[in-house]
Amino acid sequence: MEVLRYSGETPRARRACSNKQQPYSHRKKNVWIRVDPKERPKRNANRKEMLCKFWANGDCEKGDRCPDLHSWSHGDHVSVAATLRGHNQEVTGIAYPSRGDKLYSGSKDGTVRVWNCYTGQCERVINLGEAVYSLIHESPWIFIGMSNLVKAWNIQSGAKFRLDGPVGQVYAMIFDTNILFAATQSGQILAWKVNSKCETTNPFQPAISLEGHTRDVVCLTIARNMLYSGSMDGTIKKWDLGTFRCLTTVKGHSWAVMSLVCWDSFLVSCSLDGTIKAWAYTEEGSLKVCYTHEQQQGVLALGGVNIPGKPNEERRHDILLCSCQDNSVHLYELPSFKKKGRLFARQRIGSIHVQDGTGGLFFVGDGTGLITVGKIAC
Secondary structure, eight states: OEEEEEOSSSOOOOEEEOOOSOOOOOOOTTOEEEEOGGGOOOOOOOGGGSBOHHHHTTOOSOGGGOSSBOSSEESTTEEEEEEEOOOSSOEEEEEOOTTOSEEEEEETTSEEEEEETTTOOEEEEEEOSSOOOEEEEETTEEEEEOEEEEEEEETTTOOEEEEEEEEEEEEEEEEETTEEEEEETTSOEEEEEEOTTOSSSOOEEEEEEEOOOSSOEEEEEEETTEEEEEETTSOEEEEETTTOOEEEEEOOOSSOEEEEEEETTEEEEEETTSEEEEEEEOTTSOEEEEEEEEOSSOEEEEEEEEEOOOTTOOSOEEEEEEEETTTEEEEEEETTTEEEEEEEOSSOEEEEEEOTTSSSEEEEEETTSOEEEEEEOO
16 A cells, blocks of 8 residues: 655654555655655554563563553453453354353364353353364354354254255354355355254255355355355455355455455455455445555454444444454454554454444454453443
């Protein structure tokens, strides 16, 4: 992304510019000049925004004299509300059913844990024997994505079913009306239709396999009655939920598309290429990049939460959560991408779960198996 730098006698803030015309060759006072990103002057990072690794491991000897941060959160708008310990490998899925008092989590340690939301205690451990790669909730079901299969668990009746068909790991799932979609390592998106009248036999019947991606499909979302998928091949595909046809394919990222979320009238994507992109829906039915945020490091997962404004405010606050390869979650207010804070972890955070109606709570799982409950206050 090109940057404009003020070259007058007084310094001013930089401005982002998407105009890709020829660079200016003159340098007069009080004009904006284009600067190659590689030539940007390096600034000293605010050390108090960097987590002290020694403190995180419990052995920082500098105490208050340490120039780095001794806290798992940074900023006035985010804090750690609770931590849930029990998994011993990466947490890959979190689900918090609305109007419920239980939190469900899946991990590569081969277990699903059921947590009491009031006490923070683990009430049940389900040993599946194999790694869990994704987990979602759609009342009354918990869906668990594993290698070469999906397990469906009715948390009301206790019934459990096995959904065969996936080839490789199931990285993401999403449910729409009466259809479950699963994104797989093989590049396929499998769909099962649910027959709610089946009480004794498996109610999930294979419907179709959506093919088109050339590498692993790792994220799914639904917006405007369309299914959107992101893949390691760097593309985003749009699928018609009625016909299951691929309507369009766009490539705006140079590396894997890791997560997709819907915000307002936009689709937001993130990638290992270090960018977050906002896509606008065109009249032709395709997608067009309308904004790119440079994160400068790989982005692993996204989550969006709406926070009501204060009593004297009319507007709400739309917060985007971005898990990055620096082992932290960055919080931005949309559409300005104004920084609202950070939440840190010992290892990468691969799963983010947000739930409207929780008063600004969000849930993240990291590579150590720890689940952190964050709190946003605007």
